Amino acid sequence: MDWFVRAFIKSSLAWLAAGVTIGLAMALYPPLAVYRLAHLHLNLLGFVVQIIYGVSMHVVPRFFGQPLVYRRMAEAQYWLAQAGVVLLVTGFTLRVPGITGATVCLIAGALASAGAAYCFVINVWLTINASPMQTVLGRGGRSVPLRPQPM
């Protein structure tokens, strides 16, 4: 297994723990709901998106019989995604009391997170295109079943 697959899955679990902790704090003490944006991006961008990154980058090469075309891009994607969540969530948090630098932090996090997402899209898309597997079509353009079927 590639190190970044394992790292994405473990990072996503850490972001879930952080996101859920803020959620719990907001539920227990409603004035903290001003940190809603930090909470939902930790859960959605940190946990949901990153677990999808990790699982897809393990499964897609195996489904398509084709290693990821840009391994170094996948490694860069991992660090961009982590920096992105840290900066974006810090930006959302610092923006609440109006601390200087919050917007710069938020924009840097947005660029890093978007960069990671673009790396993912390009890498997975081109990996599927490079797959040696051809679509096998049966009569009427329907795909052929994988296991022999009774006549």
Ligand code: HEM
């Ligand atoms: C123990 C788990 C969680 C707790 C206690 C919790 C708690 C909360 C609370 C109290 C709010 C509302 C804040 C307000 O008054 O505006 C909220 C908003 C939100 N939470 Fe969670 N949450 C949890 C897990 C999650 C997870 C796992 C996700 C996503 C995968 C999520 C996504 C959201 C979103 C998108 C909003 C914003 C909804 C809006 O825009 O109004 N939460 N959460």
Ligand code: HEM
């Ligand atoms: C590059 C990644 C992302 C960036 C830069 C980003 C940035 C933002 C910004 C600037 C806002 C508006 C905050 C405001 O009201 O001032 C926002 C809201 C929101 N984002 Fe994201 N986001 C990203 C990814 C995501 C993803 C992947 C999801 C869900 C899977 C998501 C879910 C939401 C939701 C639900 C809101 C609305 C919250 C509300 O107003 O109730 N975001 N995001």
